[in-house]
Amino acid sequence: RKEVEQDPGPFNVPEGATVAFNCTYSNSASQSFFWYRQDCRKEPKLLMSVYSSGNEDGRFTAQLNRASQYISLLIRDSKLSDSATYLCVVLTGNQFYFGTGTSLTVIP
Amino acid sequence: DTGVSQDPRHKITKRGQNVTFRCDPISEHNRLYWYRQTLGQGPEFLTYFQNEAQLEKSRLLSDRFSAERPKGSFSTLEIQRTEQGDSAMYLCASGGRVGNTIYFGEGSWLTVV
Numbered sequence: 001r002k003e004v005e006q007d008p009g010p011f012n013v014p015e016g017a018t019v020a021f022n023c024t025y026s027n028s029a030s031q032s033f034f035w036y037r038q039d040c041r042k043e044p045k046l047l048m049s050v051y052s053s054g055n056e057d058g059r060f061t062a063q064l065n066r067a068s069q070y071i072s073l074l075i076r077d078s079k080l081s082d083s084a085t086y087l088c089v090v091l092t093g094n095q096f097y098f099g100t101g102t103s104l105t106v107i108p
Numbered sequence: 109d110t111g112v113s114q115d116p117r118h119k120i121t122k123r124g125q126n127v128t129f130r131c132d133p134i135s136e137h138n139r140l141y142w143y144r145q146t147l148g149q150g151p152e153f154l155t156y157f158q159n160e161a162q163l164e165k166s167r168l169l170s171d172r173f174s175a176e177r178p179k180g181s182f183s184t185l186e187i188q189r190t191e192q193g194d195s196a197m198y199l200c201a202s203g204g205r206v207g208n209t210i211y212f213g214e215g216s217w218l219t220v221v
Contacts (some may be wrong), residue, residue: 004150029135034209043199043212044151087150096141096201096210098150 001026005087006099014107017078021102023071023088033064035073037084038101044087047073078106097108111135111211114200120219121190128186129216133202140183141210142175143199151199157183190220 006023013019025033033050048055050062050071061074071088085101113136119172121127133140138159143151154173156164159180172190177183197217203210 002221025174032209041197043215046209046211049209094139094156094158095153100148100150106192 002099003027003092003097004088004099005089006102008100008102010103010105012107014077015076015080017106018074018076019078019104021073021074021086021088021104023073023099025069025088025090025097026073027090028069029067030069030090030092033062033071034089034091034096035060035062036087036089036098038087039080039084045096046088074080075076075104078104078108080108082106111167112200112202112211114216117214118217118219122156123192123220124132124189124190126186126188127190127218128184129198129200129218130186131183131200131202131213133182133200134204135181137202137204137211138180139203139210140177141201141203142183142185143201145197145199145215146195148209154185173176187218190218192220194218195220 035047036044037047038044050064054063059076063072083106087101088099090097113132115130119180140157144152155175157177172188175185197215199215201210201212
């Protein structure tokens, strides 16, 4: 079983839409959680950390459910510039495990 | 620019040749990771250093791959006798305190022909 599983999409949404991505992880001992953003043929860049209480950064909201081993990312009021692949990342011990990524295209 | 630099950015090599990639992490970071990424996949863990010690290495990593971080600063990743299946982007990332996030370099693209 993979450490991190994501729906690969693609998600194609109109500008201004709200879109949600989900991710599950397999190891209950995982200690830290993140969302990274990756543009085509570029390196992954940290979007935000995910905390148990949930956290928000502008239009982005991340949630963590440890009981269900489930992480989510909500993007409100989508912009064209949000088009990218969103990677769910879990830290277990010393290793960061990446999902395969969810592709988002925001359409004018 | 995260402060992690990788060199070369692109490498085309013939099958069977050896290649070496270099990573210079953010100067105060003691953790360094190497990942490999192919199109449509997330980054796949290769190896992890804490200072100069190589603490973890992926079971998927064949004996043709070796990594070093001799003085706890820069790191090299060498691939011997390259195969076409080695074609990928090789990413280096560094991190500070354990549990904190990691920051990636721009990656080194390898094409084996």
